[in-house]
Amino acid sequence: MNTQIQGPIPHLLLVEDDMTSQGFFQFALESLPATVDVADSFASALQRAESGHYDLWLIDVNLPDGDGPTLLQRLRVRHPRVSALAHTADASTETQQALQQAGFSETLVKPMTRETLLKAIRRTLAKSAVSSDIDDDAQVPHWDEAVALTALNGQQAHLRALRELFLSELPVARNAVAQALDQHDLVALRNQLHRLQASCGFVGALRLARAVRQLHNNPELPSARQQFDAAVKALMD
Incomplete structure (x- = not known):
């Protein structure tokens, strides 16, 4: 299956504090292609977002210095059009509904397969592109x-x-x-x-x-x- 994204290479911000999970995401994202920056905390994610433009945020729900929904709210103040995917080990319906209400496009439950991750990213980037076209x-x-x-x-x-x-x-x-x-x-x-x-x-x-x-x-x-x-x-x- 072709997992490549057509058009300009997207710039992604991965927010994940667990080193093993970081490694999985980075290995999986190598085949997109995409430029991927990594932040391991709430504070470092805010710093990354201040210094560059991103097409998609991949945000861990639980961070050592905060939580994913609050981080998304902070990021959206300055970058309201960027889409976000949440990733969490909590598979409960209540958590997924809360994350959707917080503004995440989708929730990825860890552990996930490489194909599940790539499909979610492709879907979200495609919808973002259409929304941008509609804005214009x-x-x-x-x-x-x-x-x-x-x-x-x-x-x-x-x-x-x-x-x-x-x-x-x-x-x-x-x-x-x-x-x-x-x-x-x-x-x-x-x-x-x-x-x-x-x-x-x-x-x-x-x-x-x-x-x-x-x-x-x-x-x-x-x-x-x-x-x-x-x-x-x-x-x-």
Whole structure:
């Protein structure tokens, strides 16, 4: 299985005071690839975070001078967009729920396998990338006139007619996507999104096309659905 992360090499901060656990994490993370800094305490983690940018924090729940949730709260004051994974030997449901409420994306229970660790990191980094794209989405124009007119040999009348047809069918497509999401029917969802992606291309619906791609790639991500709904609403208003 390919465990490599595509795109720029991520910078990770591993917060772990146990030397054996540190060694496991470092050996496992060698295959990502990634740049990994290690902090062995609450205080050293804060110092590391002050001196560099990180794409992901891997935080031990119990530290010699503090606890993981409090550390995450402190880190998020200055770096609110960085995702975090918790790791702990406590497998109880109560602990995992508390860590989720504290803001951790996932909780890894020690001991874990290398594949479990790498999959969690890949999932979290992928979601962070999509969230970053969504944050920037407000800068994307609704319509791309140049692309649409090029496809239609510059015929403005044809483009207007196609857009009218597209907008008349958009509520039906939006409802079909919503139904597929609510029913967790990924096959129906991706069929609907595939058709909608093609239609967006014909009429130059740039922002909606981008939202469709995001939702297709991350149907479980609430922010991707919100961005899709917002892009549809903007065109229909």
